[in-house]
Amino acid sequence: MYTTSGVLDDNAPDQTGIVSSTYVRGGKIHSPQTGKGGPGDSRPNRATLKEGDLAVVLVRRPGDAAFVTTQHAGWTATRSIGIIRADPHVVRWLRIWLQTPTAKARIDEDVTAHVEPTVSLDTLRSMPFPLPPPDVITKYHSVFSLIEEKIDLHEEAARKAVELADAIHDDWSNASPVWETRLLGEVAKAKTGKGSARSLPRGTQGPVADAITPTDLFDLPVPHVERFRLSSPAHVSEAWPPGTFMLSTRPDGAHIAVTQHPASPTRGVVAVRPANEEDSWWLLHELRSRSSGIAQVAQGRNAREISARALSRVSIAWPDSFTRADFDTMTGPLHAMARQLVSESATLHDLKDALLRDISAKAGVLLEQEAEPDEERVHPPRPSIVPTPREATTGHESGWSPENRRAPQ
Numbered sequence: 001m002y003t004t005s006g007v008l009d010d011n012a013p014d015q016t017g018i019v020s021s022t023y024v025r026g027g028k029i030h031s032p033q034t035g036k037g038g039p040g041d042s043r044p045n046r047a048t049l050k051e052g053d054l055a056v057v058l059v060r061r062p063g064d065a066a067f068v069t070t071q072h073a074g075w076t077a078t079r080s081i082g083i084i085r086a087d088p089h090v091v092r093w094l095r096i097w098l099q100t101p102t103a104k105a106r107i108d109e110d111v112t113a114h115v116e117p118t119v120s121l122d123t124l125r126s127m128p129f130p131l132p133p134p135d136v137i138t139k140y141h142s143v144f145s146l147i148e149e150k151i152d153l154h155e156e157a158a159r160k161a162v163e164l165a166d167a168i169h170d171d172w173s174n175a176s177p178v179w180e181t182r183l184l185g186e187v188a189k190a191k192t193g194k195g196s197a198r199s200l201p202r203g204t205q206g207p208v209a210d211a212i213t214p215t216d217l218f219d220l221p222v223p224h225v226e227r228f229r230l231s232s233p234a235h236v237s238e239a240w241p242p243g244t245f246m247l248s249t250r251p252d253g254a255h256i257a258v259t260q261h262p263a264s265p266t267r268g269v270v271a272v273r274p275a276n277e278e279d280s281w282w283l284l285h286e287l288r289s290r291s292s293g294i295a296q297v298a299q300g301r302n303a304r305e306i307s308a309r310a311l312s313r314v315s316i317a318w319p320d321s322f323t324r325a326d327f328d329t330m331t332g333p334l335h336a337m338a339r340q341l342v343s344e345s346a347t348l349h350d351l352k353d354a355l356l357r358d359i360s361a362k363a364g365v366l367l368e369q370e371a372e373p374d375e376e377r378v379h380p381p382r383p384s385i386v387p388t389p390r391e392a393t394t395g396h397e398s399g400w401s402p403e404n405r406r407a408p409q
Contacts, residue, residue, distance in 0.1 A: 002085040005058065005121050006077030007047040019049060021057040021080035024066045025219075027095065027148060029055065031072065047077045054091045056082040056098065062119035063107045065095050082121050089134045092141045097129050102360040130363040140359075147352050151345050158222045158341040165331040169285035172319075172327065179319045185312030188274045188283060192308040193265025200232045200266075208232060209239035210263035214248035214304065217255040217269070223284065224339045225257050226346035232264060239264050243280060245272040245287070249298040249306045253291035258284065260339070270308050281331045282324045286316045 010020045023031045049055065051073040057064040059080040068075075077083055084094060097103050110123040132140075184190065197213050208231040216228050223245075239262035247256045248269045258280075265271045274283045287294065294314060298306040319327075 001090065002083075003121060003125055004046045004083050006079045006081045006083070007045065008076055008078045010059075010078045010080055017075040018078060019055060019068075019072060019075050019081060020078040021059050021061065021064075024055055024057050024061075024064055024081070027066050029066050029068070029072050031075075044074075045076075047083070049073060049075050049077055049083065050085065052085075052088055052091060054084040054086075054094055056084060056124060058082050058121065059118045060116050062111055062117055063098050063104055065098050067091070067095065082124055084124070089137045090131065093131060093137045094129070096140055096144055096356075096359070100356045100360045100363070102363060103127070103129070140355075143355065144352065147348050151348050154341040154345040154348075155221050158224070158338040158345075161334040161338045161341075162222045165281070165334045166285060166288060168331060169282070169289060169327070172323070173289070173317060179317045179323075181315050182318040183312060184272070184287075184314045184316055187279065187316070187318060188272050190270055190272045190308035190312050191265070192306075193267055193269040193271065195266050197230055197266060200230060207234040209234045210259060210261055211266055212246045212257070212259075212263055212269050213266045214250075214255075214268040217246060217248045217257050218250065220255065220257055222338050222342065223256050223258050223288075224260070224335070224342045226260060226342050228263070234262055240271045240273060243273075243277065245284060246270075247272055247287065247294075247306065247311070249295045249303050251295060251303050254287060254294040254306075256284065256287055258335075268304055268306070270306055270311050272311070278328050279324050280328070281335060282319070282327045283316070285331070290314065290316065 006019075008018060010022070019029055019031060023029050049068045049072055051068055051070050053068040055066050055068055055077060057080065084091065086094075098107075106127055107119050107123065111117050111119050131137075193212070197211070200211055210228040211230040211232040212228055213230065216225070216230075240259065242259050242261055242263075244259050244263065245256050246259060246263065246265055246269050247254055249255070263271075272283075272287075274280050294306070294311065295303050297310045297314065298304065299310075318324075
Protein backbone atom coordinates (compact mmCIF):
# COMPACT_ATOMS: atom_id res chain seq x y z
CA MET A 1 0.00 0.00 0.00
CA TYR A 2 1.32 3.42 -1.01
CA THR A 3 0.46 6.49 1.05
CA THR A 4 1.49 10.09 0.57
CA SER A 5 0.05 13.60 0.82
CA GLY A 6 -0.48 16.53 -1.51
CA VAL A 7 2.06 19.24 -2.21
CA LEU A 8 0.12 22.42 -3.00
CA ASP A 9 -1.43 24.96 -0.65
CA ASP A 10 -5.24 24.96 -0.54
CA ASN A 11 -5.28 28.62 -1.53
CA ALA A 12 -2.80 28.27 -4.40
CA PRO A 13 -3.74 31.14 -6.76
CA ASP A 14 -4.73 30.69 -10.39
CA GLN A 15 -4.53 26.92 -10.21
CA THR A 16 -6.76 24.54 -12.12
CA GLY A 17 -7.04 20.80 -11.72
CA ILE A 18 -6.60 20.95 -7.95
CA VAL A 19 -8.27 18.69 -5.37
CA SER A 20 -8.37 20.07 -1.83
CA SER A 21 -10.20 18.98 1.32
CA THR A 22 -12.98 21.45 0.50
CA TYR A 23 -14.04 19.36 -2.47
CA VAL A 24 -14.11 15.93 -0.79
CA ARG A 25 -17.60 15.42 0.66
CA GLY A 26 -20.00 12.52 0.90
CA GLY A 27 -17.61 10.03 -0.65
CA LYS A 28 -17.13 12.07 -3.84
CA ILE A 29 -14.98 14.86 -5.20
CA HIS A 30 -17.18 17.91 -5.86
CA SER A 31 -14.92 20.33 -7.68
CA PRO A 32 -16.18 23.49 -9.39
CA GLN A 33 -13.38 23.01 -11.91
CA THR A 34 -15.11 20.12 -13.68
CA GLY A 35 -13.68 19.51 -17.13
CA LYS A 36 -10.40 21.31 -16.45
CA GLY A 37 -7.07 19.57 -16.63
CA GLY A 38 -4.20 19.64 -14.21
CA PRO A 39 -1.93 22.63 -13.63
CA GLY A 40 -0.30 23.79 -16.83
CA ASP A 41 3.27 22.77 -17.64
CA SER A 42 3.40 20.41 -14.67
CA ARG A 43 4.88 16.95 -14.63
CA PRO A 44 3.43 14.06 -12.66
CA ASN A 45 4.65 13.98 -9.07
CA ARG A 46 3.79 12.14 -5.87
CA ALA A 47 0.69 14.30 -5.44
CA THR A 48 -0.70 13.54 -8.91
CA LEU A 49 -3.91 11.57 -8.45
CA LYS A 50 -4.53 8.35 -10.33
CA GLU A 51 -7.84 6.68 -11.07
CA GLY A 52 -8.67 4.30 -8.22
CA ASP A 53 -6.78 6.27 -5.56
CA LEU A 54 -8.47 7.09 -2.27
CA ALA A 55 -8.31 10.80 -1.41
CA VAL A 56 -8.50 11.21 2.38
CA VAL A 57 -9.15 14.54 4.09
CA LEU A 58 -6.46 15.42 6.64
CA VAL A 59 -7.67 18.91 7.66
CA ARG A 60 -11.03 20.24 8.94
CA ARG A 61 -12.95 16.97 8.37
CA PRO A 62 -10.24 14.38 8.97
CA GLY A 63 -11.09 10.92 7.72
CA ASP A 64 -13.58 11.85 4.99
CA ALA A 65 -12.59 10.00 1.83
CA ALA A 66 -13.51 9.73 -1.84
CA PHE A 67 -12.53 7.60 -4.81
CA VAL A 68 -10.59 9.29 -7.59
CA THR A 69 -12.44 8.66 -10.85
CA THR A 70 -11.42 9.24 -14.46
CA GLN A 71 -12.79 12.78 -14.14
CA HIS A 72 -10.09 13.78 -11.63
CA ALA A 73 -7.23 11.47 -12.64
CA GLY A 74 -4.14 13.54 -13.34
CA TRP A 75 -5.21 16.34 -10.99
CA THR A 76 -2.94 17.44 -8.14
CA ALA A 77 -3.78 17.08 -4.46
CA THR A 78 -3.15 19.81 -1.90
CA ARG A 79 -1.47 19.30 1.48
CA SER A 80 -4.87 18.82 3.12
CA ILE A 81 -5.33 15.56 1.19
CA GLY A 82 -3.77 12.18 1.90
CA ILE A 83 -3.47 9.72 -0.98
CA ILE A 84 -3.84 5.96 -0.53
CA ARG A 85 -2.98 3.71 -3.47
CA ALA A 86 -3.50 -0.06 -3.26
CA ASP A 87 -5.33 -2.98 -4.85
CA PRO A 88 -8.89 -1.98 -5.83
CA HIS A 89 -10.61 -4.17 -3.24
CA VAL A 90 -8.39 -2.75 -0.47
CA VAL A 91 -9.16 0.84 -1.49
CA ARG A 92 -12.88 0.06 -1.61
CA TRP A 93 -12.73 -1.41 1.87
CA LEU A 94 -10.73 1.46 3.34
CA ARG A 95 -13.30 3.99 2.15
CA ILE A 96 -15.93 2.02 4.08
CA TRP A 97 -13.71 1.36 7.08
CA LEU A 98 -12.83 5.04 7.57
CA GLN A 99 -16.54 5.74 8.11
CA THR A 100 -16.91 3.23 10.95
CA PRO A 101 -17.15 4.38 14.59
CA THR A 102 -13.93 2.48 15.36
CA ALA A 103 -11.91 4.27 12.69
CA LYS A 104 -13.39 7.66 13.54
CA ALA A 105 -12.58 7.20 17.22
CA ARG A 106 -9.00 6.25 16.36
CA ILE A 107 -8.61 9.34 14.17
CA ASP A 108 -10.15 11.57 16.85
CA GLU A 109 -7.56 10.33 19.35
CA ASP A 110 -4.74 11.71 17.20
CA VAL A 111 -6.39 14.86 15.86
CA THR A 112 -4.59 18.09 16.65
CA ALA A 113 -6.32 21.46 16.47
CA HIS A 114 -3.72 24.24 16.57
CA VAL A 115 -5.75 26.10 13.94
CA GLU A 116 -8.11 23.50 12.43
CA PRO A 117 -8.71 19.81 13.26
CA THR A 118 -5.87 17.94 11.57
CA VAL A 119 -4.77 14.32 11.41
CA SER A 120 -1.31 13.32 10.26
CA LEU A 121 -0.50 10.92 7.48
CA ASP A 122 1.46 8.86 10.03
CA THR A 123 -1.78 8.25 11.92
CA LEU A 124 -3.35 6.73 8.82
CA ARG A 125 -0.22 4.68 8.09
CA SER A 126 -0.18 3.16 11.57
CA MET A 127 -3.93 2.52 11.85
CA PRO A 128 -4.69 -1.21 12.00
CA PHE A 129 -7.78 -2.39 10.20
CA PRO A 130 -9.45 -5.75 9.48
CA LEU A 131 -9.42 -6.87 5.87
CA PRO A 132 -12.27 -9.23 4.92
CA PRO A 133 -11.96 -11.57 1.93
CA PRO A 134 -12.36 -9.86 -1.48
CA ASP A 135 -15.79 -11.38 -2.11
CA VAL A 136 -17.10 -9.97 1.19
CA ILE A 137 -15.66 -6.56 0.34
CA THR A 138 -17.40 -6.71 -3.04
CA LYS A 139 -20.76 -7.33 -1.34
CA TYR A 140 -20.25 -4.48 1.13
CA HIS A 141 -19.14 -2.17 -1.67
CA SER A 142 -22.24 -3.01 -3.67
CA VAL A 143 -24.58 -2.37 -0.74
CA PHE A 144 -22.98 0.94 0.23
CA SER A 145 -22.92 2.08 -3.39
CA LEU A 146 -26.64 1.37 -3.79
CA ILE A 147 -27.49 3.23 -0.58
CA GLU A 148 -25.38 6.24 -1.59
CA GLU A 149 -26.79 6.32 -5.12
CA LYS A 150 -30.33 6.28 -3.73
CA ILE A 151 -29.48 9.13 -1.34
CA ASP A 152 -28.02 11.11 -4.25
CA LEU A 153 -31.20 10.57 -6.29
CA HIS A 154 -33.37 11.77 -3.39
CA GLU A 155 -31.15 14.80 -2.89
CA GLU A 156 -31.28 15.74 -6.57
CA ALA A 157 -35.08 15.36 -6.75
CA ALA A 158 -35.58 17.41 -3.57
CA ARG A 159 -33.27 20.13 -4.86
CA LYS A 160 -35.16 20.31 -8.17
CA ALA A 161 -38.47 20.65 -6.32
CA VAL A 162 -37.20 23.61 -4.30
CA GLU A 163 -35.57 25.15 -7.39
CA LEU A 164 -38.93 24.93 -9.16
CA ALA A 165 -40.56 26.80 -6.27
CA ASP A 166 -37.77 29.40 -6.54
CA ALA A 167 -38.48 29.76 -10.26
CA ILE A 168 -42.21 30.26 -9.64
CA HIS A 169 -41.38 32.98 -7.11
CA ASP A 170 -39.01 34.71 -9.54
CA ASP A 171 -41.59 34.51 -12.34
CA TRP A 172 -44.34 36.00 -10.20
CA SER A 173 -42.04 38.71 -8.89
CA ASN A 174 -40.88 39.77 -12.36
CA ALA A 175 -44.30 39.64 -14.05
CA SER A 176 -46.37 41.16 -11.25
CA PRO A 177 -47.53 44.74 -10.81
CA VAL A 178 -45.70 46.76 -8.20
CA TRP A 179 -46.26 45.10 -4.86
CA GLU A 180 -46.06 46.67 -1.47
CA THR A 181 -42.63 46.73 0.15
CA ARG A 182 -42.55 45.77 3.81
CA LEU A 183 -39.87 45.36 6.44
CA LEU A 184 -39.32 41.80 7.58
CA GLY A 185 -40.03 42.82 11.16
CA GLU A 186 -43.53 43.91 10.14
CA VAL A 187 -44.56 40.46 8.85
CA ALA A 188 -42.48 38.10 10.98
CA LYS A 189 -40.95 37.71 14.41
CA ALA A 190 -37.18 37.35 14.59
CA LYS A 191 -34.88 36.57 17.51
CA THR A 192 -31.12 36.14 17.69
CA GLY A 193 -29.79 32.89 19.14
CA LYS A 194 -27.45 32.72 22.10
CA GLY A 195 -24.90 30.34 23.53
CA SER A 196 -22.58 28.02 21.64
CA ALA A 197 -22.47 24.33 20.88
CA ARG A 198 -19.95 23.84 23.68
CA SER A 199 -22.31 25.40 26.23
CA LEU A 200 -25.08 22.88 25.57
CA PRO A 201 -25.64 20.46 28.47
CA ARG A 202 -24.63 16.85 27.91
CA GLY A 203 -26.78 13.81 28.56
CA THR A 204 -29.98 15.71 29.23
CA GLN A 205 -33.10 13.95 30.43
CA GLY A 206 -36.66 14.66 29.39
CA PRO A 207 -37.94 16.57 26.34
CA VAL A 208 -35.26 18.03 24.07
CA ALA A 209 -35.23 20.46 21.17
CA ASP A 210 -32.92 20.69 18.18
CA ALA A 211 -30.07 23.14 18.79
CA ILE A 212 -29.13 24.89 15.53
CA THR A 213 -25.60 26.17 14.91
CA PRO A 214 -24.43 28.15 11.85
CA THR A 215 -22.47 25.15 10.60
CA ASP A 216 -25.68 23.10 10.46
CA LEU A 217 -27.13 25.51 7.91
CA PHE A 218 -24.21 25.81 5.51
CA ASP A 219 -24.17 23.83 2.26
CA LEU A 220 -27.61 22.29 2.71
CA PRO A 221 -28.94 21.01 -0.64
CA VAL A 222 -32.50 22.04 0.35
CA PRO A 223 -33.93 24.12 3.23
CA HIS A 224 -35.36 21.00 4.90
CA VAL A 225 -33.54 18.90 7.50
CA GLU A 226 -35.00 15.78 9.10
CA ARG A 227 -33.01 16.22 12.31
CA PHE A 228 -30.02 18.15 13.53
CA ARG A 229 -26.93 16.80 15.24
CA LEU A 230 -27.27 18.70 18.56
CA SER A 231 -30.05 19.07 21.09
CA SER A 232 -30.79 20.92 24.31
CA PRO A 233 -33.45 20.68 27.05
CA ALA A 234 -36.72 21.98 25.65
CA HIS A 235 -37.63 23.91 28.81
CA VAL A 236 -34.25 25.67 28.88
CA SER A 237 -33.93 26.52 25.22
CA GLU A 238 -37.29 28.30 24.79
CA ALA A 239 -37.77 26.22 21.69
CA TRP A 240 -39.43 27.58 18.59
CA PRO A 241 -42.19 25.43 17.04
CA PRO A 242 -41.79 23.36 13.85
CA GLY A 243 -41.95 25.43 10.67
CA THR A 244 -39.62 28.14 12.02
CA PHE A 245 -36.86 29.42 9.73
CA MET A 246 -33.31 29.24 11.05
CA LEU A 247 -31.02 31.65 9.23
CA SER A 248 -27.29 32.25 9.26
CA THR A 249 -24.92 34.12 6.95
CA ARG A 250 -21.45 34.04 5.49
CA PRO A 251 -19.95 35.95 2.52
CA ASP A 252 -21.69 33.77 -0.09
CA GLY A 253 -25.13 34.71 1.25
CA ALA A 254 -27.86 33.67 3.68
CA HIS A 255 -28.43 30.01 4.52
CA ILE A 256 -31.87 28.95 5.72
CA ALA A 257 -33.50 25.77 7.01
CA VAL A 258 -37.12 25.10 7.96
CA THR A 259 -37.34 23.13 11.19
CA GLN A 260 -39.31 19.89 11.45
CA HIS A 261 -39.22 19.73 15.26
CA PRO A 262 -39.05 22.20 18.17
CA ALA A 263 -35.71 23.97 17.87
CA SER A 264 -33.64 26.83 19.26
CA PRO A 265 -30.89 28.90 17.61
CA THR A 266 -27.39 29.24 19.02
CA ARG A 267 -25.11 32.24 18.54
CA GLY A 268 -24.84 33.28 14.90
CA VAL A 269 -28.32 31.99 14.01
CA VAL A 270 -31.56 33.99 13.83
CA ALA A 271 -34.96 32.33 14.26
CA VAL A 272 -37.67 33.78 11.98
CA ARG A 273 -41.34 33.00 12.36
CA PRO A 274 -43.95 34.51 9.97
CA ALA A 275 -46.95 36.13 11.64
CA ASN A 276 -49.29 33.93 9.59
CA GLU A 277 -48.43 30.33 8.76
CA GLU A 278 -50.00 30.71 5.29
CA ASP A 279 -47.27 33.22 4.42
CA SER A 280 -44.41 30.82 5.14
CA TRP A 281 -43.52 29.75 1.61
CA TRP A 282 -43.68 33.25 0.17
CA LEU A 283 -41.48 34.57 2.99
CA LEU A 284 -39.02 31.68 2.60
CA HIS A 285 -38.52 32.31 -1.12
CA GLU A 286 -38.33 36.07 -0.59
CA LEU A 287 -35.48 35.51 1.85
CA ARG A 288 -33.79 33.05 -0.52
CA SER A 289 -34.05 35.56 -3.38
CA ARG A 290 -32.44 38.25 -1.20
CA SER A 291 -29.62 36.02 0.05
CA SER A 292 -26.77 38.33 -1.01
CA GLY A 293 -28.44 41.45 0.38
CA ILE A 294 -29.02 39.78 3.74
CA ALA A 295 -25.34 38.82 3.96
CA GLN A 296 -24.40 42.48 3.42
CA VAL A 297 -26.16 43.55 6.62
CA ALA A 298 -24.24 40.96 8.65
CA GLN A 299 -21.20 42.05 10.62
CA GLY A 300 -18.05 40.52 11.98
CA ARG A 301 -15.41 38.40 10.38
CA ASN A 302 -16.63 36.69 7.20
CA ALA A 303 -20.11 38.20 7.64
CA ARG A 304 -20.99 35.59 10.28
CA GLU A 305 -22.71 37.87 12.80
CA ILE A 306 -26.33 38.45 11.81
CA SER A 307 -28.74 39.93 14.35
CA ALA A 308 -32.51 39.85 14.53
CA ARG A 309 -32.56 43.66 14.62
CA ALA A 310 -30.59 43.96 11.36
CA LEU A 311 -32.60 41.22 9.69
CA SER A 312 -35.90 42.81 10.72
CA ARG A 313 -34.93 45.95 8.78
CA VAL A 314 -34.51 44.06 5.49
CA SER A 315 -37.09 45.12 2.87
CA ILE A 316 -39.11 42.42 1.15
CA ALA A 317 -41.80 42.34 -1.52
CA TRP A 318 -45.18 41.64 0.03
CA PRO A 319 -48.08 40.95 -2.37
CA ASP A 320 -51.73 40.92 -1.34
CA SER A 321 -53.12 38.07 0.77
CA PHE A 322 -54.79 36.38 -2.23
CA THR A 323 -51.48 36.20 -4.13
CA ARG A 324 -49.66 34.84 -1.07
CA ALA A 325 -52.40 32.20 -0.63
CA ASP A 326 -52.14 31.17 -4.30
CA PHE A 327 -48.38 30.87 -3.96
CA ASP A 328 -48.81 28.70 -0.87
CA THR A 329 -51.23 26.42 -2.76
CA MET A 330 -48.86 26.07 -5.71
CA THR A 331 -45.54 25.58 -3.90
CA GLY A 332 -46.74 23.74 -0.79
CA PRO A 333 -46.81 20.34 -2.57
CA LEU A 334 -43.27 20.91 -3.88
CA HIS A 335 -41.99 21.49 -0.36
CA ALA A 336 -43.98 18.51 0.91
CA MET A 337 -42.27 16.31 -1.66
CA ALA A 338 -38.84 17.70 -0.75
CA ARG A 339 -39.52 17.00 2.94
CA GLN A 340 -40.58 13.44 2.15
CA LEU A 341 -37.41 12.81 0.14
CA VAL A 342 -35.28 14.23 2.95
CA SER A 343 -37.07 11.91 5.40
CA GLU A 344 -36.44 8.87 3.19
CA SER A 345 -32.79 9.84 2.87
CA ALA A 346 -32.54 10.03 6.67
CA THR A 347 -33.80 6.43 6.82
CA LEU A 348 -31.13 5.38 4.33
CA HIS A 349 -28.48 7.17 6.39
CA ASP A 350 -29.71 5.24 9.45
CA LEU A 351 -29.34 1.99 7.52
CA LYS A 352 -25.83 2.94 6.47
CA ASP A 353 -24.89 3.85 10.04
CA ALA A 354 -26.26 0.51 11.28
CA LEU A 355 -24.07 -1.34 8.78
CA LEU A 356 -21.03 0.66 9.86
CA ARG A 357 -21.71 -0.15 13.52
CA ASP A 358 -22.06 -3.81 12.57
CA ILE A 359 -18.69 -3.72 10.81
CA SER A 360 -17.11 -2.17 13.91
CA ALA A 361 -18.62 -4.89 16.09
CA LYS A 362 -17.25 -7.65 13.86
CA ALA A 363 -13.85 -6.00 13.72
CA GLY A 364 -13.75 -5.47 17.47
CA VAL A 365 -12.88 -9.10 18.14
CA LEU A 366 -9.80 -8.76 15.97
CA LEU A 367 -8.71 -5.29 17.03
CA GLU A 368 -8.89 -6.17 20.72
CA GLN A 369 -6.05 -8.61 20.05
CA GLU A 370 -3.85 -5.80 18.74
CA ALA A 371 -0.45 -5.76 20.42
CA GLU A 372 0.43 -2.66 22.43
CA PRO A 373 3.92 -1.84 21.01
CA ASP A 374 3.81 0.06 17.75
CA GLU A 375 6.28 -2.37 16.18
CA GLU A 376 3.97 -5.31 16.83
CA ARG A 377 0.91 -3.32 15.81
CA VAL A 378 2.33 -2.63 12.36
CA HIS A 379 3.36 -6.27 11.90
CA PRO A 380 1.01 -8.26 14.14
CA PRO A 381 1.65 -11.93 14.79
CA ARG A 382 -0.89 -14.42 13.55
CA PRO A 383 -3.15 -15.58 16.37
CA SER A 384 -3.48 -19.32 16.63
CA ILE A 385 -7.19 -19.18 17.41
CA VAL A 386 -9.71 -17.91 14.90
CA PRO A 387 -12.81 -16.32 16.48
CA THR A 388 -16.02 -18.19 15.75
CA PRO A 389 -18.09 -16.12 13.29
CA ARG A 390 -21.45 -15.09 14.64
CA GLU A 391 -24.49 -16.12 12.64
CA ALA A 392 -25.00 -14.03 9.51
CA THR A 393 -28.20 -12.00 9.51
CA THR A 394 -27.60 -9.68 6.57
CA GLY A 395 -26.80 -12.10 3.77
CA HIS A 396 -23.03 -11.56 3.79
CA GLU A 397 -20.27 -13.36 5.61
CA SER A 398 -19.83 -12.37 9.23
CA GLY A 399 -16.64 -12.63 11.21
CA TRP A 400 -13.22 -12.26 9.62
CA SER A 401 -10.01 -14.09 10.21
CA PRO A 402 -7.39 -12.29 12.33
CA GLU A 403 -4.96 -13.11 9.52
CA ASN A 404 -6.63 -10.36 7.54
CA ARG A 405 -5.88 -7.62 10.04
CA ARG A 406 -3.68 -4.99 8.38
CA ALA A 407 -1.99 -1.68 8.96
CA PRO A 408 -1.18 0.61 6.01
CA GLN A 409 2.51 0.80 5.21
